[in-house]
Amino acid sequence: MQNQTTQKSNVETILTVKGLMAKVADSDKQIIRGLDLTVNAGEVHAIMGPNGSGKSTFSKILAGHPDYEVTDGTVELEVNFRQKNLLEMLPEDRARNGVFLAYQYPVEIPGVSNAEFLRAAFNEICKHQGADEMDPLEFDDFLKLKLKFLGMSEAFITRAVNVDFSGGEKKRNEILQMAVLSPRLAILDETDSGLDVDSLRVVSDGVNKLRTKNNAVLLITHYQRILNHIIPDRVHVLYKGQIIKSGDKSLAIQIEEHGYDALIKEYQTSNATPASGSLHG
Amino acid sequence: MTTAVSFLESLKIHRVEMPPVAAPVWLQTLQSEAWEKASEAGLPTTRHESYRYTSLRALAGITVTFAPPSPWEFLSEEAANRLRELLDPAGLNLVFVDGAFVHELSGAGHEVDQNGGKNWSLYDAVHIEDLSEALRGPSAEVVQSILQDIDTARSKLPTPLAQVAPQESTLAHLGKAFMNDGVVIHISENCAVPTPIRLVHVESGRATVAFTQHLILAGAASTARISETYLSSGHLSGTAVTQQLPDDTTLRTHFSDTSIIMAPNSTLRHDRLLTSNGNLHFGATNVTLAAGAKYHALSLNLNSRIGRHDITAMIDGEGADVTLDGLTTAQGEQVLDTHSSIDHRVPNTTSRQLYKSILKDKSRAVFSGKIFVRRDAQKTTAHQQSKTLLLSSEAEIDAKPQLEIEADDVRCAHGATVAQLNQDEMFYLRSRGIPRAKAEAMLCDAFAAEVWRSADDVWLESLVKNELSGFFK
Ligand SMILES: Nc1ncnc2c1ncn2[C@@H]1O[C@H](COP(=O)(O)OP(=O)(O)OP(=O)(O)O)[C@@H](O)[C@H]1O
Numbered sequence: 001m002q003n004q005t006t007q008k009s010n011v012e013t014i015l016t017v018k019g020l021m022a023k024v025a026d027s028d029k030q031i032i033r034g035l036d037l038t039v040n041a042g043e044v045h046a047i048m049g050p051n052g053s054g055k056s057t058f059s060k061i062l063a064g065h066p067d068y069e070v071t072d073g074t075v076e077l078e079v080n081f082r083q084k085n086l087l088e089m090l091p092e093d094r095a096r097n098g099v100f101l102a103y104q105y106p107v108e109i110p111g112v113s114n115a116e117f118l119r120a121a122f123n124e125i126c127k128h129q130g131a132d133e134m135d136p137l138e139f140d141d142f143l144k145l146k147l148k149f150l151g152m153s154e155a156f157i158t159r160a161v162n163v164d165f166s167g168g169e170k171k172r173n174e175i176l177q178m179a180v181l182s183p184r185l186a187i188l189d190e191t192d193s194g195l196d197v198d199s200l201r202v203v204s205d206g207v208n209k210l211r212t213k214n215n216a217v218l219l220i221t222h223y224q225r226i227l228n229h230i231i232p233d234r235v236h237v238l239y240k241g242q243i244i245k246s247g248d249k250s251l252a253i254q255i256e257e258h259g260y261d262a263l264i265k266e267y268q269t270s271n272a273t274p275a276s277g278s279l280h281g
Numbered sequence: 282m283t284t285a286v287s288f289l290e291s292l293k294i295h296r297v298e299m300p301p302v303a304a305p306v307w308l309q310t311l312q313s314e315a316w317e318k319a320s321e322a323g324l325p326t327t328r329h330e331s332y333r334y335t336s337l338r339a340l341a342g343i344t345v346t347f348a349p350p351s352p353w354e355f356l357s358e359e360a361a362n363r364l365r366e367l368l369d370p371a372g373l374n375l376v377f378v379d380g381a382f383v384h385e386l387s388g389a390g391h392e393v394d395q396n397g398g399k400n401w402s403l404y405d406a407v408h409i410e411d412l413s414e415a416l417r418g419p420s421a422e423v424v425q426s427i428l429q430d431i432d433t434a435r436s437k438l439p440t441p442l443a444q445v446a447p448q449e450s451t452l453a454h455l456g457k458a459f460m461n462d463g464v465v466i467h468i469s470e471n472c473a474v475p476t477p478i479r480l481v482h483v484e485s486g487r488a489t490v491a492f493t494q495h496l497i498l499a500g501a502a503s504t505a506r507i508s509e510t511y512l513s514s515g516h517l518s519g520t521a522v523t524q525q526l527p528d529d530t531t532l533r534t535h536f537s538d539t540s541i542i543m544a545p546n547s548t549l550r551h552d553r554l555l556t557s558n559g560n561l562h563f564g565a566t567n568v569t570l571a572a573g574a575k576y577h578a579l580s581l582n583l584n585s586r587i588g589r590h591d592i593t594a595m596i597d598g599e600g601a602d603v604t605l606d607g608l609t610t611a612q613g614e615q616v617l618d619t620h621s622s623i624d625h626r627v628p629n630t631t632s633r634q635l636y637k638s639i640l641k642d643k644s645r646a647v648f649s650g651k652i653f654v655r656r657d658a659q660k661t662t663a664h665q666q667s668k669t670l671l672l673s674s675e676a677e678i679d680a681k682p683q684l685e686i687e688a689d690d691v692r693c694a695h696g697a698t699v700a701q702l703n704q705d706e707m708f709y710l711r712s713r714g715i716p717r718a719k720a721e722a723m724l725c726d727a728f729a730a731e732v733w734r735s736a737d738d739v740w741l742e743s744l745v746k747n748e749l750s751g752f753f754k
C-alpha cells in the first residue's frame with residue numbers, strides 16, 4: 001500500500017487522485033480519462049467545465065456510485081493520518097469517513113421522513129466515531145438548531161425526503177444534510193444552480209461555516225457568482241474527463257468572460273496526444 | 282388426492298365423536314348439510330383456479346386436535362401475562378386461544394357490562410354475544426338471519442366471482458360444519474361505538490385445528506371500528522418471531538370466517554392482521570352493503586406458511602362505498618394469497634383498493650382482485666392498484682386484476698406494478714452512511730407504511746411494526 005508516500009510537509013492532504021480513468025459500468029463508455037487532483041485540509045477547490053465533461057461522474061465516483069467502474073488510477077482519502085484507498089470502500093464507509101456529496105439531482109424518497117433519514121445517517125456516523133447516538137427528541141433539538149442556522153423552515157424535517165421539494169428546496173436540503181453530518185470532504189455538485197439570491201446565501205453560509213483548517217470542499221459549479229461568497233483556493237477546468245487547466249480565482253472570472261473555447265484550443269494545441277499525465281499545478 | 286382426503290377423514294372422526302352439545306335442530310341440519318357438501322366435494326387442489334398456488338397438501342400430515350374447552354388454563358403463567366399485556370387497554374377485547382373463546386380475558390374497561398359472563402354491551406351502542414351461546418339461545422334467529430342474508434347475497438355473485446368448482450367452496454362448508462366459536466356483534470342503530478372492538482386470536486403453540494365464525498350486524502347509521510388479529514405463539518412466549526417452518530406434526534391450522542351485514546348508512550372500519558408464522562390460515566370476509574354504507578378494510582397478511590384471505594364485498598345499495606387495502610409480507614417458502622371480489626350491483630357506488638406485497642427468499646404471493654360492475658350499476662367508480670416489491674429473484678407474485686364491466690357509464694381503473702428496490706434511493710441513503718441492510722429496511726418500511734398507516738390505530742400499529750421489524754431485519 002501507499003501509506004508511506006504521504007508528502008513530508010505540514011499540510012495534510014485529504015484527497016489524492018492520480019491518473020483516474022473510469023467508464024460506465026457494463027459499457028465501454030469512458031468518461032474520466034486520466035484525472036489528477038490533490039486537495040489539502042482547509043482548502044476549497046472549484047471544478048468548472050462544459051456540460052458533459054464528467055464533473056458529476058467524478059463526484060459520484062468519489063462517493064462510490066455503482067454505475068461507474070474505475071479502470072485505472074488511484075484515489076486516496078486521509079483517515080486518521082493514514083492514506084486509505086477510497087475506491088475499496090463501500091459507499092456507506094466513505095460517508096462514515098467523512099465524504100459527503102451534495103447531489104446535482106437529489107433523489108426523492110417517498111415515505112421516509114427527512115428527520116428519520118437525517119437521524120439515521122447522523123447516528124451511523126456517531127456510531128462509527130464511537131460517540132453516543134441521539135434519541136429522536138435530542139436529535140430534534142439538534143436539527144432545529146441547524147435549521148435555524150440555515151434559515152430553513154421546520155416544515156422541511158417532517159416531509160418525506162425531497163418529495164415535492166422545489167429545485168431550490170432540494171439544494172437547501174442537501175446543505176442541511178451537510179450541516180448535520182459535518183463532513184471532512186464535502187463535494188458540492190452544482191448546489192448553486194437554480195438558487196435565488198437568498199438560497200445562495202444560505203448555501204454559501206453553510207459551506208463557509210463548515211470550512212475549517214481540518215476539512216476541505218470540492219465545489220462543482222458553472223458560475224463565478226458563488227465563488228464571490230466562497231473564495232476558492234484553486235479553480236480547475238475539467239474537459240473530457242481530464243483537468244486541462246488549474247489556477248486561482250481569476251481563472252473563474254476568465255471563464256465567465258470568455259467561455260471555455262480558448263482554454264480548450266490552448267489545451268488541444270499543447271497536447272497533440274491526449275495523455276494521462278498531470279497537467280495542473 | 283389421498284393425502285388430502287385423510288384430513289377430511291380425520292375431521293370426520295371428530296364430528297362423530299364430539300357432536301355439538303345440545304344443538305337445536307336447525308343447527309344440526311345446517312351443519313350436517315355443510316359437512317355433506319364438503320366431504321362430497323373434497324378439498325380443492327392446485328388444479329382449481331382459485332387454489333392454483335395454495336396447495337393444501339400441508340393439511341395431509343395434520344392430526345386433528347381441537348383446543349380443550351378452557352385453553353386459558355393450559356397457558357403458562359408467562360404466556361398468560363403476555364396475553365394480558367397484548368390486549369388493548371382502551372378497547373373492548375374478545376379473546377380466543379387456539380380458536381376457543383376465553384371469557385375470563387374478554388371485555389375490558391369499566392364501561393363494559395358483562396352480563397352473566399357470556400355477553401357484553403358497551404352503553405347501548407353494541408351488544409356482543411358468544412356465538413356458541415347465541416346458536417342455542419334466543420339470539421339464534423339473529424344468527425340464522427345473518428347467515429341466510431350472506432348466503433343469499435353470495436348466491437347472486439356472478440359466475441366470474443363465484444367459486445366455480447364445488448371443491449372451491451369446501452373450506453367455507455367446513456367452517457359451517459364446525460361452527461361454534463366466535464362472536465355475534467350487533468351494533469345498534471344510530472350509535473357510534475366509542476371504543477375499538479378487538480377480536481384477539483392467539484395461538485398457544487399447541488397443534489390444533491380451529492374454526493372461527495364471527496357475525497357482525499352494523500345497524501343503520503351506526504359507526505364502529507373492529508379489528509381482528511390472528512397472532513402466532515411467538516407473541517405469547519416472548520421469543521422473537523420465528524422464521525423456520527415447524528415440522529408438519531406441530532402445525533396449527535385456523536379456518537376463520539367473518540360475515541358482515543351493513544344496514545343503510547352504517548360505517549365500519551375493519552382491520553385484519555394475520556401474523557401466523559409458520560402455520561396455516563384460511564380466512565374469509567363476506568360483507569354486504571346497503572345504501573350509503575361505508576366499509577373500509579385493511580388486510581395485513583404478514584408471515585404464514587400458508588395464509589389466505591378471501592374478501593368479498595357485495596354492494597346492494599346506492600351510495601355505498603368500499604375501500605379494501607392490504608399488505609402482504611412473505612419470506613422463506615411461505616405462500617400468501619389475497620383474493621378480493623367486489624360486486625357493484627346498483628348505481629352510484631364506489632370502491633378502491635390498494636394492495637402491496639413485499640416478498641423475500643422463495644416466497645410467493647397471489648393477489649387476485651376481481652371487480653364486477655353489473656349492467657344496472659351506472660356511475661360506478663372502481664379503482665384497484667397492486668404494488669409489489671420483490672427483494673429476491675426467487676420470490677414470485679401472481680397479480681391478477683380481473684375487471685368485468687357490463688355498465689357503460691363507469692369509471693374503472695386498475696394497475697399492477699412489480700419492482701425491486703430503487704437503486705438510486707438505495708445509493709442516496711448509503712452515501713449518507715446508512716448501511717445496505719438498514720437502507721433496505723427503511724425503504725421497505727416506507728413502502729409498507731403507506732398501507733398500514735391508513736388504519737390510524739396506535740394499538741394495531743405497534744403489532745404491525747413489531748412484526749415488520751422482524752421481517753426487514
Ligand atoms: N450512467 C451513465 N450512463 C451513460 N452515460 C453516462 C452515465 N453517466 C454519465 N454519462 C455520460 O458521461 C458524460 C459526463 O456526464 P456528467 O454528468 O459527469 O457531466 P457533467 O460534467 O456533470 O455535466 P453537467 O455540467 O451538464 O452537469 C455525459 O456525456 C453523460 O451523458
Ligand SMILES: [Mg+2]
Pocket residue numbers: 055056057104189190
Ligand atoms: Mg453534472
